[in-house]
Amino acid sequence: MKILFVHQNFPGQFLHLAPALAARGHQVLALTAETNQRRSPVKVVKYRKPDPVTVAPPLTRMFAESAERGARAAFAAAQMRDRHGYVPDVIFGHSGWGETLFLREVWPEARLLVYAELMYQTEGLDTDFDPEFRRDGLGARISTAARAAHLVQAMVQADAGLAPTEFQAATFPRELRAKIRVIHDGINTAVVRPNAEAVLEIPGTGLVFRPGDEVVSYVSRSLEPYRGYHSFMRALPAVLAARPNAHVVIVGDEGQSYGAPPKDGISWKARFLNEVRDRLDLGRVHFLGRVPYDTYLSLLQVSRVHAYLTYPFVLSWSCLEALAAGAMVVASDTGPVREVISDGVNGRLVDFFDIASWSAALTDALANPAAAAPLRKAARAGVVTRYDLAGICLPQLIDFVEDAGKRRSAAGI
DSSP, X not given: OEEEEEOTTTTGGGTTHHHHHHHTTOEEEEEEXXXXXXXXXXXXXXXXXXXXXXXXXXXXXXXXXXXXXXHHHHHHHHHHHHHHOOOOSEEEEESTTSTTTTGGGTOTTSEEEEEOOOOOOSSSSSTTTOTTTOOOSHHHHHHHHHTTHHHHHXXXXXXXXXXXXXXXXXXXXXXXXXXXXXXXXXXXXXXXXXXXXXXXXXXXXTEEEOTTSOEEEEEEEEOSGGGTHHHHHHHHHHHHHXXXXXXXXXXXXXXXXXXXXXXXXXXXXXXXXXXXGGGSOGGGEEEEESOOHHHHHHHHHHOSEEEEOOOSSOOOHHHHHHHHTTOOEEEEOSHHXXXXXXXXXXXXXXXXXXXXXXXXXXXXXXXXXXXXXHHHHHHHHHHHHHHXXXXXXXXXXXXXXXXXXXXXXXXXX
């Protein structure tokens, strides 16, 4: 079977699936952006970078950008077909950036699968969640609704979709939800596991942390409100005052991954650090920026308590990896998190905005590590049972793609 993955940042969510399908004897290829420098587990073909969209009104800019990217992907696909006779049996692409929008015009005979990560909504998700940064009014609602246009088109064209969590699948309209199967990308629990010998060194300080030390960890690709960085930072002064031997280790950069950038030009990291700076012992708060995966994993393994917060939005891999590492996770009581954490069973849930409760929960976890032992054990067991890569998710993902190819063959195409 010929299988084509499409993702501007390949491998992305297909990191394990693509090579696994290749290992099963399928001809696996990936179509990605020419700017993508990530190492690929399979052969890649690159499409040209889209020209910047400068003339579209703000309301239609996202669709215009998605359509431009989709056109670039389609022109590259046409060259693959015309010059090399390449026709995939199955196309599996991420719908988020428009790359799949016109692939049916090149390969109408292929089965088209899309990774359906999230559908924008005007109510009940990220855009109206945080009163501190909420954009109110009809104009804001129209803007949010307009951002969903390319996602709707991609799902309408698709033969089937895949979402990693029930929460994310449920963001799609009922008519489209019927096309979506829920299978998580999978957590490699053979690698992400408790490690009593783990060591974390803090560069430039001489500090070395091991399991059992009073370490609070927080991880986000970017330090920003969508992942609760502001609530976390506001909780820290009380935590460090109550626990004089505790240290906080924060992983994430100063960029912006989701939502709007800060209006004053200062990074979200600096803005919320400055807000509490005079109430913190900064010698016990360590910002590591982005770190190698091994360092990140060591942080999860040495942490006495790990804080995870998110808007009602895409669930981070780091949440499940923290659970798999046997961390005591204190998390926001929001929809995507409730799917994987039950309060008092495999972690603690705290209202996203309740700073006093965040301080209390983190302090309690630091002060009473023995009480957290059953929760840590249940945390890992839950991930192994529901999200293990090798035993649960990868076989289901393989079946999802191979079944699409079988349907194409059965149709006589």
